[in-house]
Amino acid sequence: MYLLLAGIGLLIWNYNRIGFVADMSWWWALSPFALAVAWWTWADMTGYTKRKEMEKMDQKKQDRIDKQRAALGIRTRKR
Incomplete structure (x- = not known):
């Protein structure tokens, strides 16, 4: 859940070009979503x-x- 909130925050900041996230690549802004998927996959498998x-x-x-x-x-x- 925390990864999703971080991802949403990074997306909003990147879209609006706010703060240090403005210079980040979109891949960095989307990475928390990939980590959330990896976490849920691991949690379900184990x-x-x-x-x-x-x-x-x-x-x-x-x-x-x-x-x-x-x-x-x-x-x-x-x-």
């Missing part, structure tokens, strides 16, 4: 994205369980 999603779901599940136990007055065990 399972990083799915693993992070599973961790988030497990945390939500544990939070729900802890909240219900606290409502019942049962202490949660610390692991």
Whole structure:
């Protein structure tokens, strides 16, 4: 996501010829988009994205369980 924001910023600056980006080649301004594609490809191929999603779901599940136990007055065990 940060690479996309950087790419959009560089494109706007390069298009409007603002600051140090005005003298840059368009290839440098477009490079964050290529890096974002490379990152997403790597993340999907290695399972990083799915693993992070599973961790988030497990945390939500544990939070729900802890909240219900606290409502019942049962202490949660610390692991």
